[in-house]
Amino acid sequence: MLNIQNLHAEIEGKKILKGLNLEIKPGEVHAIMGPNGAGKSTLASVLAGREHFDVTGGTVDFLGKDLLDLAPEERAGEGLFLAFQYPVEIPGLTTTNFIKTAVNQIRKYRGEEPLDAVAFLKMMKEKMAITNIDQSLLSRSLNEGFSGGEKKRNEVFQMAMLEPKLAILDETDSGLDIDAIRIVANGVNKLRSKDNAVLVVTHYQRLLDYIIPDFVHVLYDGRIVKSGPKELALELEEKGYDFIRNEVKVGQEA
Amino acid sequence: MNDSTLYFKEYFDQQQTGTTSVLNDHRQQAFAAFSQLGVPGVKHEEWKYTRINSLFNTQYRLQSADTLQAADINDLRLPAHEAANELVFINGRYVAALSTLRSKNLVLLPLNEAAEGEYAAIVDQHYGHSADYLRDGINALNTALSDGGIYLHIGKNTEIEHPVYIYHIVDARAEAVLAQPRSLVYLGQNAGVTIVETYHTIGNADSFTNQVFEVAVEKDARLEYYKIQNDVASANLVSTSHIRQTGASHVNTVTISLNGGIVRNNLNLVLEAPYCEGHLYGLYFQQGNSHVDNHTIVDNVAPNCLSYELYKGILDEQSTGVFNGKIFVRQPAQKTNAYQTNKNVLLSKTASVNTKPQLEIFADDVKCSHGCTVGQLDEEALFYLRSRGITQQAAQALLLQGFALDVLEKIKLAPIRAYVDSLIAGRLQFTQS
Ligand SMILES: Nc1ncnc2c1ncn2[C@@H]1O[C@H](COP(=O)(O)OP(=O)(O)OP(=O)(O)O)[C@@H](O)[C@H]1O
Ligand SMILES: [Mg+2]
Numbered sequence: 001m002l003n004i005q006n007l008h009a010e011i012e013g014k015k016i017l018k019g020l021n022l023e024i025k026p027g028e029v030h031a032i033m034g035p036n037g038a039g040k041s042t043l044a045s046v047l048a049g050r051e052h053f054d055v056t057g058g059t060v061d062f063l064g065k066d067l068l069d070l071a072p073e074e075r076a077g078e079g080l081f082l083a084f085q086y087p088v089e090i091p092g093l094t095t096t097n098f099i100k101t102a103v104n105q106i107r108k109y110r111g112e113e114p115l116d117a118v119a120f121l122k123m124m125k126e127k128m129a130i131t132n133i134d135q136s137l138l139s140r141s142l143n144e145g146f147s148g149g150e151k152k153r154n155e156v157f158q159m160a161m162l163e164p165k166l167a168i169l170d171e172t173d174s175g176l177d178i179d180a181i182r183i184v185a186n187g188v189n190k191l192r193s194k195d196n197a198v199l200v201v202t203h204y205q206r207l208l209d210y211i212i213p214d215f216v217h218v219l220y221d222g223r224i225v226k227s228g229p230k231e232l233a234l235e236l237e238e239k240g241y242d243f244i245r246n247e248v249k250v251g252q253e254a
Numbered sequence: 255m256n257d258s259t260l261y262f263k264e265y266f267d268q269q270q271t272g273t274t275s276v277l278n279d280h281r282q283q284a285f286a287a288f289s290q291l292g293v294p295g296v297k298h299e300e301w302k303y304t305r306i307n308s309l310f311n312t313q314y315r316l317q318s319a320d321t322l323q324a325a326d327i328n329d330l331r332l333p334a335h336e337a338a339n340e341l342v343f344i345n346g347r348y349v350a351a352l353s354t355l356r357s358k359n360l361v362l363l364p365l366n367e368a369a370e371g372e373y374a375a376i377v378d379q380h381y382g383h384s385a386d387y388l389r390d391g392i393n394a395l396n397t398a399l400s401d402g403g404i405y406l407h408i409g410k411n412t413e414i415e416h417p418v419y420i421y422h423i424v425d426a427r428a429e430a431v432l433a434q435p436r437s438l439v440y441l442g443q444n445a446g447v448t449i450v451e452t453y454h455t456i457g458n459a460d461s462f463t464n465q466v467f468e469v470a471v472e473k474d475a476r477l478e479y480y481k482i483q484n485d486v487a488s489a490n491l492v493s494t495s496h497i498r499q500t501g502a503s504h505v506n507t508v509t510i511s512l513n514g515g516i517v518r519n520n521l522n523l524v525l526e527a528p529y530c531e532g533h534l535y536g537l538y539f540q541q542g543n544s545h546v547d548n549h550t551i552v553d554n555v556a557p558n559c560l561s562y563e564l565y566k567g568i569l570d571e572q573s574t575g576v577f578n579g580k581i582f583v584r585q586p587a588q589k590t591n592a593y594q595t596n597k598n599v600l601l602s603k604t605a606s607v608n609t610k611p612q613l614e615i616f617a618d619d620v621k622c623s624h625g626c627t628v629g630q631l632d633e634e635a636l637f638y639l640r641s642r643g644i645t646q647q648a649a650q651a652l653l654l655q656g657f658a659l660d661v662l663e664k665i666k667l668a669p670i671r672a673y674v675d676s677l678i679a680g681r682l683q684f685t686q687s
Contacts, residue, residue: 102639
């Protein structure tokens with residue numbers, strides 16, 4: 001589904017991704033962990049099409065298409081979704097209007113008719129229930145004045161509405177209380193199917209108790225330096241990133 | 255006065271109506287003032303960024319000719335006009351035959367008549383008050399030459415149920431026209447009215463409207479006042495609205511400028527009595543070579559007044575904007591609350607805006623704040639929307655609609671709000687589904 005080969009990206013001349021490889025197949029859940037500043041959000045942004053990062057090398061194939069060649073909205077149309085680490089506040093635009101526009105523009109991209117008001121409302125209700133989000137929140141300006149947790153839940157709600165093929169969640173668990181983490185995980189698990197895949201970026205093993213990953217990767221200094229089964233997350237939590245640093249060093253010296 | 259304005263003198267001399275009313279005194283004085291002051295140039299502090307000299311190179315037709323029929327203006331009518339009082343000015347003169355008064359309790363008289371009859375004292379008290387604030391030849395020119403103006407009287411305890419739509423129409427099909435509409439509106443104690451003004455030019459010749467609109471608002475009265483400017487590029491406009499709140503009253507104004515040539519709005523709010531409340535909102539959304547200048551004055555004369563001002567600008571292509579917000583707090587005006595904000599988004603590298611707050615505070619116990627910003631559309635916000643499958647153009651439209659919202663929602667008359675929304679959606683080529 002997603003195949004990243006030797007990806008390099010930089011911003012203002014600063015190299016951030018330095019030859020990153022990752023392959024995700026349909027039905028899989030991958031987790032990426034790694035120290036602050038390693039490049040996790042950069043990877044997520046580059047995949048979603050944020051233009052201010054310069055991709056200086058490598059390829060990304062998404063469902064047979066050259067992802068890097070598509071505009072952000074086209075990537076969404078193809079089924080990619082990014083839950084932002086820091087969702088943006090947009091005054092004067094309600095979440096409801098926003099998501100309705102998004103749903104219908106994606107349908108248009110796919111050559112489908114727009115949802116009528118009744119069908120849209122039905123879908124809203126269903127996804128609100130899954131993500132345990134309140135109507136009053138959706139009637140407010142998008143993310144404006146939302147608490148940290150409300151913003152994250154709104155991201156998951158949007159994901160549920162857009163039903164992506166590949167969802168990338170960038171620290172969607174950060175700042176959430178235990179119940180909210182369960183709700184987020186529940187939202188993600190509802191989306192899981194043999195055709196869909198999920199990439200979660202997290203600092204905490206806790207989320208992975210609810211969203212059980214098939215693979216855990218360590219992103220360190222712009223590359224994936226270690227991959228393993230879900231137990232790797234536990235090991236990281238116990239030992240911290242020092243042992244990775246040492247391994248990388250040893251690797252470089254060898 | 256120079257050669258290019260000499261024909262004003264001829265016209266003025268011809269026009270002497272022989273009335274003895276107070277209007278005539280004003281005319282004489284104003285013409286003397288115009289002769290002395292001339293057309294304000296860029297050296298005039300208040301006209302630094304808005305050049306209107308060149309507008310006076312054209313020789314305009316001044317005589318009103320009632321060349322338009324109802325059929326010519328039907329397309330210009332505002333939504334829900336069937337339930338509105340409609341006042342039509344053609345080339346600066348009120349035309350009763352094209353107007354409809356639906357509210358029986360709304361008194362409308364030609365200004366000349368009002369100045370002599372039962373309302374003479376009111377006219378005497380309020381007519382020409384704007385000249386104390388706008389000491390320039392433009393204001394004087396209207397007073398000197400304007401003819402066919404109206405007096406609107408809303409008596410004590412009178413609520414005008416139907417909104418008052420005022421159309422300023424210029425017929426520039428045959429030749430360039432200078433229109434100088436003039437109105438004086440009086441809201442008696444505990445009276446209420448909603449007034450909407452709109453401006454249209456028919457034809458391709460230059461049109462120049464130099465309007466003066468004066469209002470007195472007595473105790474407990476309520477004025478909702480909206481101006482919608484969406485004229486052709488050959489239409490230039492100086493629109494002066496001068497509102498005196500003579501008793502503790504409530505005034506809400508919204509000025510929407512979407513299209514036109516050179517547009518200058520002067521909006522003055524004089525808070526003369528304690529506990530007045532005044533709101534000034536504006537949105538200018540410009541493209542092409544349009545120029546919109548909003549000059550506002552809030553004059554706090556009495557204590558305990560509140561004024562709230564928010565102007566927002568979106569400037570595209572080569573358009574230029576000016577915002578100048580003056581707040582005066584006179585020495586007796588203790589406990590004044592005065593807030594002012596101006597925010598601008600530039601959509602192109604060639605658009606520009608000049609924004610200047612000007613606070614002159616002579617009282618010590620006041621709360622005043624002001625702030626202005628000029629920026630581009632937020633890249634991160636655009637990316638956020640696009641990452642959800644929304645096209646660049648639609649994302650930009652949603653952000654701009656969001657930006658404009660807190661001004662637009664101050665238009666409380668639903669059909670007019672919907673109308674302005676649709677004009678903006680048309681401009682953005684995007685309607686929210
Ligand atoms: N706009 C920018 N300008 C300059 N440097 C940037 C910019 N955006 C990101 N960086 C740098 O890129 C590096 C990687 O940042 P990134 O946000 O991808 O890290 P991360 O792995 O997501 O970290 P965290 O765990 O703290 O979220 C950091 O050193 C960061 O400072
Ligand atoms: Mg990050």
